[in-house]
Structures are given as structure tokens and as C-alpha cells.
Amino acid sequence: MAKFENVSIAKAANIFYEGNITSRSIEFQDGSRKTLGIMLPGEYELNTINKEIIDIQTGQLEVMLPAEDWMEVSAPASFEVPANSKFKLRVKKLVDYCCTFVK
């Protein structure tokens, strides 16, 4: 099974939308950070601070990035979200994702 090696992981989960979105924060030895998370079916609006690359490992959703139309995303796929922005999600089938924060 594919793994990230030599990382630290926060014991406490990140919890949003009453647990419909949860993630675990991991940090690599070079200081770079990712989260591994789950999104249950539902509609959500999220904010970014850093630019994010979101890798949809399993599942199906629609995404509306800033100033764009809704787009359908089915795993395996990835999309980028600009820094300091809002984006909307309609999760259709449970999503297992990996988010990379880009500085």
C-alpha cells in the first residue's frame, strides 16, 4: 500500500462541518505539509490560505473554483485551488483525498 515515509502526524484531527469533513495533518522532514482527509456526501464551502493541490484518491464530487463553473471530478484526479480563496464542493460519493499546501 502506498505510504508517506518519515513524517510527523498530529494526534488531533481537523474537523469541519460536524465531522462530515475530517483530516489529519502530516509534516515532512523538509517542513512541507499535507493533509489526508475524508469528505462525506454533502455541500461545503472551504477557504484556502496557501495554494492547495487536492488529490482525489477515491470518490466523486463537483467543484466550483473561484470565478469558474462547476466541474465534475472523479477519482483519480486532482485540482488546484489558489491561495486566499473560497471554493465550493458538492461531494457525491465519499472522497478520500490528499491535500498539499504549496508555499
Place this chain on the structure above:
Amino acid sequence: MAKFENVSIAKAANIFYEGNITSRSIEFQDGSRKTLGIMLPGEYELNTINKEIIDIQTGQLEVMLPAEDWMEVSAPASFEVPANSKFKLRVKKLVDYCCTFVK
């Protein structure tokens, strides 16, 4: 924030009960293993292979261990589940847990 250091983490989540229970598998350099997971409110029955020590980091639930009565558990707390057994859970408030597999 408290962390586990120098671990590997599987990219793919463990998913049970349609995503109401999800976890991430981590492995330490000595080969020992834990999962960090989320349980949403609901009733569940789970099986063990190894003996498990389940640390309830946040949340509230009731647990019925083999041949025991229901007991109430509120974070922070932990309980042990014998190897090769079944146990039942009634999660009342979202649980963020850490499970240690004991060989």
C-alpha cells in the same frame, strides 16, 4: 500540538460503515502500528485481530466489551479490547481516537 514523529502513513484511508468510521494507519520505526480515526454518532460493531488499546481523544460514547455491560466513556479516556473479539459502540458525540495494536 502533540504529534507522532518519524512514522509512515498509508495514503489510503480505512473506511467502515459508509464513512461513519474512518481511520489512517501509521507505522513506527520499530514496526509498531496505530490508527488515528474518527467515529461519527451511531451504533457499530467492530472486530479485533490484535489486542487494541483505544484512546478516546475527544468525544463521548458507550462501549460494550466482550462479556461486559455497556460502559460510558468520555474523553480523555482509554479502554482495551482483547484480541480476536467483537465489541459494540454507541457513539454519542463525534470521537477522535487513537488505536494502538498490541502484539
